[in-house]
Amino acid sequence: PPPPCSGPANCKDDVVRVDLSKVQLNAHTKDVLVEAPAKVEEKPANHVEASGAVLAQIKEAAREWLGHLADVALEYPYEELVVATGSFAKERCLGAGGAGAVYRGRLCGGTEVAVKALSDLGGLEGFEDEVRVLSKFRHPNLVTLFGWGQHEKTKYIVYELCPGGDLQGRLRSRKEADSSFSWQERLRVALGAASGLSHMMNNQPKAFHRDIKPPNILLDSDGTAKMADFGLAAVVQGDVEESDELHIAVDQVSGTPGYMC
Numbered sequence: 046p047p048p049p050c051s052g053p054a055n056c057k058d059d060v061v062r063v064d065l066s067k068v069q070l071n072a073h074t075k076d077v078l079v080e081a082p083a084k085v086e087e088k089p090a091n092h093v094e095a096s097g098a099v100l101a102q103i104k105e106a107a108r109e110w111l112g113h114l115a116d117v118a119l120e121y122p123y124e125e126l127v128v129a130t131g132s133f134a135k136e137r138c139l140g141a142g143g144a145g146a147v148y149r150g151r152l153c154g155g156t157e158v159a160v161k162a163l164s165d166l167g168g169l170e171g172f173e174d175e176v177r178v179l180s181k182f183r184h185p186n187l188v189t190l191f192g193w194g195q196h197e198k199t200k201y202i203v204y205e206l207c208p209g210g211d212l213q214g215r216l217r218s219r220k221e222a223d224s225s226f227s228w229q230e231r232l233r234v235a236l237g238a239a240s241g242l243s244h245m246m247n248n249q250p251k252a253f254h255r256d257i258k259p260p261n262i263l264l265d266s267d268g269t270a271k272m273a274d275f276g277l278a279a280v281v282q283g284d285v286e287e288s289d290e291l292h293i294a295v296d297q298v299s300g301t302p303g304y305m306c
Contacts, residue, residue, distance in 0.1 A: 119192035186241030209264030237270030258304040
């Protein structure tokens with residue numbers, strides 16, 4: 046039910062107020078759950094009917110969202126991801142951060158993958174953005190998206206496994222082992238990361254990564270660098286071919302302190 050009106054002047058039968066922050070989406074049943082306010086007041090029949098119409102519209106929008114994302118990339122059943130990661134076992138965890146954790150997995154066909162489990166941050170925007178951006182680009186220096194999944198409040202992104210770990214881990218391990226990370230290796234990683242970013246900026250649609258840092262540069266088994274983690278990426282909308290200047294405006298500054306530019 047909608048929250049109570051603040052006064053008689055605001056209470057109209059043809060106006061229904063819905064707090065979208067209380068709306069949750071169940072990916073498996075395609076149902077939308079709306080958290081009721083602590084105090085529920087009885088409403089006229091026509092007011093209840095209007096509320097039902099709004100909920101129907103929200104459900105339709107949710108189904109449309111899932112349908113569009115399913116058109117972009119393959120949706121993996123949650124049960125398959127559980128089997129692939131050994132029920133998200135701790136020993137399978139490759140790393141964790143504020144946004145979630147990444148697990149090593151093996152699909153039923155034998156393909157090794159990385160499964161990123163994203164924590165519930167109160168919205169779907171970052172998750173959807175990463176899936177859409179990854180699905181648009183194919184390049185040797187960008188991680189390849191395999192698909193996505195969702196269970197309750199947790200979202201999952203499935204992409205290729207990079208056995209070499211990330212650049213930050215490589216730098217740390219070399220320092221702790223007192224072994225060198227040669228300038229040839231460093232140059233190769235830098236060129237690889239730059240090539241991936243250049244591909245994003247010189248194709249249609251154009252995209253800014255917006256979170257470039259060593260933990261987001263993954264290394265393949267042969268040391269090839271691949272850019273990863275596109276949750277903050279911004280895609281340039283519209284046709285920019287005829288524009289002399291390329292720029293994009295964002296609502297807020299995002300990224301990692303020390304690496305933002």
